[in-house]
Amino acid sequence: xxxxTQTPKxxxxxxxxxxxxxxxxxxxxxxMYWYRQDPGMGLRLIYYSASEGTTDKGEVPNGYNVSxxxxxxxxxxxxxxxxxxxxxxxxxxxxxxxxEQFFGPGTRxxxx
Amino acid sequence: xxxVEQSLFLSVREGDSSVINCTYTDSSSTYLYWYKQEPGAxxxxxxxxxxxxxxxxxxxxxxxxxxxDKHLSLRIADTQTGDSAIYFCAVARGVVTFGIGxxxxxxx
Numbered sequence: 071x072x073x074x075t076q077t078p079k080x081x082x083x084x085x086x087x088x089x090x091x092x093x094x095x096x097x098x099x100x101x102m103y104w105y106r107q108d109p110g111m112g113l114r115l116i117y118y119s120a121s122e123g124t125t126d127k128g129e130v131p132n133g134y135n136v137s138x139x140x141x142x143x144x145x146x147x148x149x150x151x152x153x154x155x156x157x158x159x160x161x162x163x164x165x166x167x168x169x170e171q172f173f174g175p176g177t178r179x180x181x182x
Numbered sequence: 183x184x185x186v187e188q189s190l191f192l193s194v195r196e197g198d199s200s201v202i203n204c205t206y207t208d209s210s211s212t213y214l215y216w217y218k219q220e221p222g223a224x225x226x227x228x229x230x231x232x233x234x235x236x237x238x239x240x241x242x243x244x245x246x247x248x249x250x251d252k253h254l255s256l257r258i259a260d261t262q263t264g265d266s267a268i269y270f271c272a273v274a275r276g277v278v279t280f281g282i283g284x285x286x287x288x289x290x
Contacts, residue, residue: 074224103277110190112270112282113225128277160224170215171278173224 072096074174076161082180083151091146091177093161101164102144103171104128104136106157113160119144151181184208186281188271193287200258202284204271209252211273216245216256219268219283228256228269263288 077092095102104116105128115128119138133155135147144163148155158178162171185207194200206214212233217225231238231245231254238245244257254273258265268283 105280110282112186113280115277115279118277162224170227170230171225173226175222175224 074161074163074172076159076174076177078177079175080178082182083148084182085152087151087181088147088149089151090148091159091161091179092143093145093174094143095161095163095172096142097163097165097172098141099163099165099172100141101166101169102138103162103164104134104144104146105160105162106130106155107160107176108157116146116159151179153181155179156181184211184273184275184279186271186273186279188269188281188284190282191285191287193289194261195289196261196263198261200256200261200265200286200288202256202258202269202271202286204254204256204281206252206254206271206273206279208273208275209249211275213274213278214245214247214254215270215272215274215278216243216254217270217272217280219270221267225270258286261286261288263290 074095100121103118105113117136119125122141161174164171215230216228242259246255266288270283271281
């Protein structure tokens with residue numbers, strides 16, 4: 071049981087490049103989330119998916135897109151990376167919106 | 183939207199009790215959580231409390247909820263060096279809103 075896995079662990083991009091962050095969970099959870107963590111800002115919700123086939127914007131969705139590929143996988147795409155998107159990105163999952171969230175180990179992204 | 187506030191830093195001596203405080207704005211929050219983040223890792227749930235409870239105890243952890251003042255606290259008894267981490271308060275009404283985290287430093 072791996073829990074929540076994220077790839078890659080580290081990534082450096084140049085401004086304007088695109089990339090997709092991958093997330094998968096093996097706990098049969100309905101809900102999945104993408105957060106970014108910045109110093110002094112805590113965790114901010116980018117997008118979430120309450121169930122397979124649905125996605126909703128969180129607090130800071132601009133510059134990102136998501137895909138809930140199936141129940142296990144939830145990806146985050148940066149179409150044209152900007153230095154302001156330098157951050158640590160966490161994926162999480164839960165069995166329901168109010169339930170305990172299980173977090174992945176994070177992706178450390180630097181945009182130059 | 184919901185605001186969740188925490189102090190940034192707390193330093194305690196090993197063996198003492200630690201108390202981490204949190205205030206929130208939405209009185210209709212239903213679940214309140216404490217998560218722990220160790221360096222280089224994701225967050226891990228420590229404990230949670232329902233909004234209809236005042237207190238919850240789990241081994242060395244005690245959570246107190248004052249709904250009137252919208253104040254949540256986490257007490258760690260007999261704090262150990264392994265408790266050094268960032269502690270996040272989080273409240274749920276719909277989606278979960280996290281505080282900025284309190285860094286706990288335990289001095290041996």
